Amino acid sequence: MSGKRDWSKEERAVQAVQMAFDLSNEIQRAFRVSAALQDVSTANMVRKVLQLPYRKNRVRPRLTVTLHDDDFEILARKYGLAADDRVAIRQKVAEELQTFARSYLPDSEK
Amino acid sequence: MDTQSLTLALGDATHAGRTFDVLPVAGDEPVLQVTVSGAEETPVYVTVTDTQILCLAYLFDKQELNPEQLNDLHENMLRISVPMPLSALGKTGDHYVVYGALAPTSGTAEIMQELVTLAENAIDLLQTFEDYLA
Numbered sequence: 001m002s003g004k005r006d007w008s009k010e011e012r013a014v015q016a017v018q019m020a021f022d023l024s025n026e027i028q029r030a031f032r033v034s035a036a037l038q039d040v041s042t043a044n045m046v047r048k049v050l051q052l053p054y055r056k057n058r059v060r061p062r063l064t065v066t067l068h069d070d071d072f073e074i075l076a077r078k079y080g081l082a083a084d085d086r087v088a089i090r091q092k093v094a095e096e097l098q099t100f101a102r103s104y105l106p107d108s109e110k
Numbered sequence: 111m112d113t114q115s116l117t118l119a120l121g122d123a124t125h126a127g128r129t130f131d132v133l134p135v136a137g138d139e140p141v142l143q144v145t146v147s148g149a150e151e152t153p154v155y156v157t158v159t160d161t162q163i164l165c166l167a168y169l170f171d172k173q174e175l176n177p178e179q180l181n182d183l184h185e186n187m188l189r190i191s192v193p194m195p196l197s198a199l200g201k202t203g204d205h206y207v208v209y210g211a212l213a214p215t216s217g218t219a220e221i222m223q224e225l226v227t228l229a230e231n232a233i234d235l236l237q238t239f240e241d242y243l244a
Contacts, residue, residue: 009159009160009161010159010161010162010164012139013139013157013159013164014164014166014202015202016137016138016139016140016141016157017141017155017157017164017166017202018202018203018205019137019141020135020137020141020143020155021155021168021205023135023136023137024133024135024143024153
């Protein structure tokens, strides 16, 4: 590109937008993580930081996964089970999730 | 139009039934993060220079794409960029973006039109190019 015209200001503007985007992502991530650690919603975490009133009684957190027919087939292959043996598949899923949780939070109650 | 007056103007404005949440982002150059109601997943970043008002929404990163399909994606992006209203596709660093630029003399109505169109286009583009994601 033969850049005889000086677009350095525009270049800087684009870089500024880039930095703003990266910063926003980091801020959002910080709020999601701190909200999860404090058992509040991200929206309430924002209100908490700003010292605005918010509802403290959070909805009871649930861990659910909705498994569709395709999912049962994938999981059956993975666990070496029959796709229609859904009870056994669900048992394996529960075990796998527990294993993940234990390795993720090794110091928590087991 | 500068970012301060834009922040004030957008804060109370409605355009085509949409409202705007404006968040100034700290940095050397003033940048606004504008969330258009109904298109919250694709915030638009706005900056004003002497020559243009640049509005930009982020689509995806190079790392998120299937490398074998990159050429095909680029070809499609170039083709779709022409008919797409008020927006064009581009790259900054490794980020693929959709953007629109207005003259610095543009009024609030034109800027709001651009913001709404850009945020909607960004959502459409994310769906259009879904299959290229790794």
